[in-house]
Amino acid sequence: MKILVRATNWVGDAIMSIPALCAIRQRWPEAQITILARPWVAELYNGQPFVDRVKILDVASRSPVAMERSARGLREEQFECAILLQNAFSAAWLVWRARIPQRIGYARDGRGVLLSKAVAVPRKGEIPAHETFYYLELLRRAGWLESIPEVTQISLNLVAGAAEAAEARLREAGVRTEAKRIALAPGAAYGSAKCWPPERFAAVADALVDEFGADVILFGASSELEICRQIADRMHHHPVILAGRTSIGELPAFFSRCRLFVGNDSGAMHVAAAVGVPVVAVFGSTDPQGTAPVTSRKEMVQHAVACSPCFLRECPIDHRCMLRVPVKDVHDAAAKWLAQVRSA
Numbered sequence: 001m002k003i004l005v006r007a008t009n010w011v012g013d014a015i016m017s018i019p020a021l022c023a024i025r026q027r028w029p030e031a032q033i034t035i036l037a038r039p040w041v042a043e044l045y046n047g048q049p050f051v052d053r054v055k056i057l058d059v060a061s062r063s064p065v066a067m068e069r070s071a072r073g074l075r076e077e078q079f080e081c082a083i084l085l086q087n088a089f090s091a092a093w094l095v096w097r098a099r100i101p102q103r104i105g106y107a108r109d110g111r112g113v114l115l116s117k118a119v120a121v122p123r124k125g126e127i128p129a130h131e132t133f134y135y136l137e138l139l140r141r142a143g144w145l146e147s148i149p150e151v152t153q154i155s156l157n158l159v160a161g162a163a164e165a166a167e168a169r170l171r172e173a174g175v176r177t178e179a180k181r182i183a184l185a186p187g188a189a190y191g192s193a194k195c196w197p198p199e200r201f202a203a204v205a206d207a208l209v210d211e212f213g214a215d216v217i218l219f220g221a222s223s224e225l226e227i228c229r230q231i232a233d234r235m236h237h238h239p240v241i242l243a244g245r246t247s248i249g250e251l252p253a254f255f256s257r258c259r260l261f262v263g264n265d266s267g268a269m270h271v272a273a274a275v276g277v278p279v280v281a282v283f284g285s286t287d288p289q290g291t292a293p294v295t296s297r298k299e300m301v302q303h304a305v306a307c308s309p310c311f312l313r314e315c316p317i318d319h320r321c322m323l324r325v326p327v328k329d330v331h332d333a334a335a336k337w338l339a340q341v342r343s344a
Helices: 011-016 018-027 039-045 064-077 089-097 131-141 162-172 198-212 222-234 251-256 267-274 327-343
Strands: 002-006 032-037 053-056 081-084 102-106 117-119 181-185 215-218 260-264 279-283 298-302
Touching: 002 018, 002 064, 002 089, 011 018, 011 039, 011 131, 011 267, 018 032, 018 131, 032 039, 039 053, 064 089, 081 089, 089 102, 102 131, 162 251, 181 198, 181 267, 198 215, 198 222, 198 260, 198 327, 215 222, 251 267, 260 267, 260 327, 267 279, 279 327, 298 327
Parallel strands: 002 032, 002 081, 032 053, 081 102, 102 117, 181 215, 181 260, 260 279, 279 298
Antiparallel strands: none
């Protein structure tokens, strides 16, 4: 059986959908499973046991000509079934035009008529709040799962040789082998409403360097290089800036060489948790009940305000959900994990 899985478009969602991908592999162990994903997500799936092949979806595929070209390419591969983890109308249109006989997805965004099995979207309270269960419920309602499994850890496998390559690049950048390494990711692709202020990240980083002799490594996309520089400029110590110098496919290996991750609710947070790194994450405009990393090694730092969670990209008022999270709370959560590592 040839199965096509249309992956989600956000890094965090891609990680949270891994239990569903593992369930597909368990349901069809002999199937050839291909994941269709945007370029900025596709690398995460390389070398994972639940996928045989990864296809990159053209970033220009929203244009009618590009979409038709993509559909023609899929049609030639003669997939028997498509599972749509991505919710957009365009995802259903693509597999419909590709003439894939079985097209399974949630009936939303006006696309139900294009699906061979249009699954009703769960109503609030019907399934656990965490997004992981949204993808698993799709499979259950499609008849591919008897029940929703308990999910306590989401894991990513490292590609062979990736950890060694990351270690070499860290040493070249000046990171010490014996130091407690802190991966600090101050950005969030979704928008600035999810971001804790750079001066507070700087204060936490300096305090952890003073207390634990740590090395701080700033990660992020090229678009987050400026905020990383702002943090570095505010620090008394000198961090290593790798923002814009690592691909999403390299992040798991880089994070695996660190002792702690500190950041916002972001895709990077989920990647760090998936390779077993303790995570300290600041939440404000979003809800940890729905998007916290799936691991026991985490500490969510949040200050409840009436307007949170709002799920907005930009705060329309005074960013109070983030500004009310003090440096001490994040420092104490991080220090707890580093002290455990030290005593171990």
